[in-house]
Amino acid sequence: MSVSLPEQLPARSAPRKLATGVNPYAPAQARIMRVQDLTSEIRLFDLRFTDAALAESFNFRPGQFVELSVLGVGEGPFSLPSSPTRRGMFQLGIRRAGTLTNYLFDHVIEGDFVGIRGPLGNGFPVELFEGQDVLLVAGGLGMVPLRGLLHYLIDQRDRFGRVMLLYGTRTPDQVLFREELESLARRGDAEILLSVDNAQGKPWGGRVGVVTELLDQVSFDVTNTYAIACGPPVFYKFMLEKLVARGFGRHRIFLSLERRMECGIGKCGHCAVGYTFTCLHGPVFSYWDAINLPELIYT
Amino acid sequence: MQTLRMNAGLLSSFLEALKAFGTLVAPVERSPGVFALEAIDDVSQARPEALRTILPFKKLLLKPRFVMLERRQGQYGADGADNDLGPVVYFGAHSCDIHALRILDLLYLSDYVDPYYKRNRDRLTVVGYGCMPDGKCFCQSMDTSTIDKDFDMFLTPLDGRYLVTVNSARGDDIVRANQHLFQPATRRDVQEYLERLKEREKAFTLSLDVTDLPYVLELKKDDPVWEELGKKCLCCGSCSMVCPTCACFNVRDECPEEDSAQRVRTWDACLYREYALVAGGHNFRASRADRVKNRYYHKQEAFVREFGMPSCVGCGRCIENCPTGINVVEVFQYVRGEA
Ligand SMILES: Cc1cc2nc3c(=O)[nH]c(=O)nc-3n(C[C@H](O)[C@H](O)[C@H](O)COP(=O)(O)OP(=O)(O)OC[C@H]3O[C@@H](n4cnc5c(N)ncnc54)[C@H](O)[C@@H]3O)c2cc1C
Ligand code: SF4
Ligand code: SF4
Ligand code: FES
Numbered sequence: 001m002s003v004s005l006p007e008q009l010p011a012r013s014a015p016r017k018l019a020t021g022v023n024p025y026a027p028a029q030a031r032i033m034r035v036q037d038l039t040s041e042i043r044l045f046d047l048r049f050t051d052a053a054l055a056e057s058f059n060f061r062p063g064q065f066v067e068l069s070v071l072g073v074g075e076g077p078f079s080l081p082s083s084p085t086r087r088g089m090f091q092l093g094i095r096r097a098g099t100l101t102n103y104l105f106d107h108v109i110e111g112d113f114v115g116i117r118g119p120l121g122n123g124f125p126v127e128l129f130e131g132q133d134v135l136l137v138a139g140g141l142g143m144v145p146l147r148g149l150l151h152y153l154i155d156q157r158d159r160f161g162r163v164m165l166l167y168g169t170r171t172p173d174q175v176l177f178r179e180e181l182e183s184l185a186r187r188g189d190a191e192i193l194l195s196v197d198n199a200q201g202k203p204w205g206g207r208v209g210v211v212t213e214l215l216d217q218v219s220f221d222v223t224n225t226y227a228i229a230c231g232p233p234v235f236y237k238f239m240l241e242k243l244v245a246r247g248f249g250r251h252r253i254f255l256s257l258e259r260r261m262e263c264g265i266g267k268c269g270h271c272a273v274g275y276t277f278t279c280l281h282g283p284v285f286s287y288w289d290a291i292n293l294p295e296l297i298y299t
Numbered sequence: 300m301q302t303l304r305m306n307a308g309l310l311s312s313f314l315e316a317l318k319a320f321g322t323l324v325a326p327v328e329r330s331p332g333v334f335a336l337e338a339i340d341d342v343s344q345a346r347p348e349a350l351r352t353i354l355p356f357k358k359l360l361l362k363p364r365f366v367m368l369e370r371r372q373g374q375y376g377a378d379g380a381d382n383d384l385g386p387v388v389y390f391g392a393h394s395c396d397i398h399a400l401r402i403l404d405l406l407y408l409s410d411y412v413d414p415y416y417k418r419n420r421d422r423l424t425v426v427g428y429g430c431m432p433d434g435k436c437f438c439q440s441m442d443t444s445t446i447d448k449d450f451d452m453f454l455t456p457l458d459g460r461y462l463v464t465v466n467s468a469r470g471d472d473i474v475r476a477n478q479h480l481f482q483p484a485t486r487r488d489v490q491e492y493l494e495r496l497k498e499r500e501k502a503f504t505l506s507l508d509v510t511d512l513p514y515v516l517e518l519k520k521d522d523p524v525w526e527e528l529g530k531k532c533l534c535c536g537s538c539s540m541v542c543p544t545c546a547c548f549n550v551r552d553e554c555p556e557e558d559s560a561q562r563v564r565t566w567d568a569c570l571y572r573e574y575a576l577v578a579g580g581h582n583f584r585a586s587r588a589d590r591v592k593n594r595y596y597h598k599q600e601a602f603v604r605e606f607g608m609p610s611c612v613g614c615g616r617c618i619e620n621c622p623t624g625i626n627v628v629e630v631f632q633y634v635r636g637e638a
Contacts, residue, residue: 012405013410015409023414024412025413071560071562072552072553074552075562098578260576260583262548265410268550269546270549270567270574272569275601276601
């Protein structure tokens, strides 16, 4: 199977339009088809656009995100943990964090409608990964955008070399998509290593320790591998330099930045990091580009 | 482009005629020496020579607060009529103001076009007016002291008359509807205009050295100068509010009545503490030093990288309005280690 993705246009070029409407601030209506708790704090929502044509045509790059809103409550950016190889439906993995997310947990049920704007941001440069080995490293909620990329790679398995995933969380019950990942590993579609900081006495077949240590358990050919890292600031702080220490060129490492966002389309200014707007030039940056931003990525 | 002349005594007839093209907005003197941009009916109130109005024309394109989307009795509305200001004729725009308009166009009309901005922008008529700088103007350094596009008409005051530049088809419409006000410019008019330009270029007293400024900033990103500036800056945001090119905004949802909801957009400033705050309490720019530094970097480095020019037009509004006397020109002298 092979899908074509929306082109990665350079920022500040030709006028463009969002799939969800001509007015980039006005969301398209989508229906919550299924709700599933991934952990006590993180919930997976399956969504489908009410407009049938939009539902079928909605295409995005792994690593892009959408703005989800409930008018009267608020709006926020969320990564897409689903893959454009699977059309019709898309998913969001949402953590309880504040006004909007609390509302989604406490008041939104299957069958309800929400607003969606997108897809937004640049996404991962997946074209580069073709014929190469791909190493995904995730920390905590960073698994959400990487799961979309993982599905994308697996669904077109023959276009890529080895697919490896190193994923760390604090405790075993915080591992997102655990059964699915275990099944992928059993099938041999991906090499998957999991770690937790603390097993808390629960049955745990993975490693106990910080996620960076998983890097020592795999060998790879750094001239033929891209590393994609996604996690909280402290994860980046240790993981990125460790990848460099293992021989990765900084242009072979990609990461996704998180910043305060309001508009998602490069207008409101909130997501600025140094000279870039995270929502428009990012959220995906090569490590080389990120490290050269005047405002450091860890802060 | 077309060059005409108009007798000074005809200015009020001209302004009356402009009303046919939209709501006439011009600087008026609110209290001695303090000017504001306001819709006027009595054309004698217009004070186009006023150097800076407190708020710049950006308020004619995007209101400080407006409803973007709303739901009323179950009906979804997305037209944002709240920010629909109708056709506006802006009289008294200076060269720096028009450059600022171009900067806002770059931001709001590139990539995803902002429909709320565009609606008002498409119906904005810009009639410029030649000014004489004071001690807070440094547009000459920013390369914004003259303008040759993005306006409809431009009046430059000469002795007893105006040199009138017509620069768009809409400007031409205005002229054709009011032929009796204009005559072809003579060689003497043009000569006097050129002399005035020269005189104006000499009148600047403030200057900012922009040589390699983005690179200098890059080199100075960890300099203690930013900490010191952070101690002086109150992060009150006045400099952003009055800046013609500062255009950040915030979006909040409100429920004014039962069964109605609104998504409201308000002016915002990167100097405010909450600007980069995210859920869970993490603030990407928690210190005042980080925030004030961001404002300068955004204008003089980020915008240059992105659009090829800084997003400061040297209008001097921030200098005039900072309660603690922070002056951009001095800041950059300081950054260069020259003060
Ligand atoms: C590119 C990107 C991808 C993201 N992906 C996910 C995801 O897949 N799953 C998930 O659970 N969370 C994700 N987040 C974080 C998520 O957007 C915030 O947790 C959410 O906006 C909080 O909204 P709230 O109303 O519940 O919180 P509040 O604190 O009440 O939010 C108030 C305001 O701040 C803004 N805001 C708060 N936190 C953030 C933040 N971290 N990033 C951007 N804006 C913020 C909101 O938009 C809102 O305007 C992502 C953030 C970004 C920038
Ligand atoms: S006006 Fe002056 S004190 Fe206020 S935020 Fe701007 S620089 Fe700081
Ligand atoms: S930064 Fe100051 S001088 Fe420059 S355009 Fe803005 S208000 Fe005017
Ligand atoms: S979120 Fe508004 S500019 Fe990026």
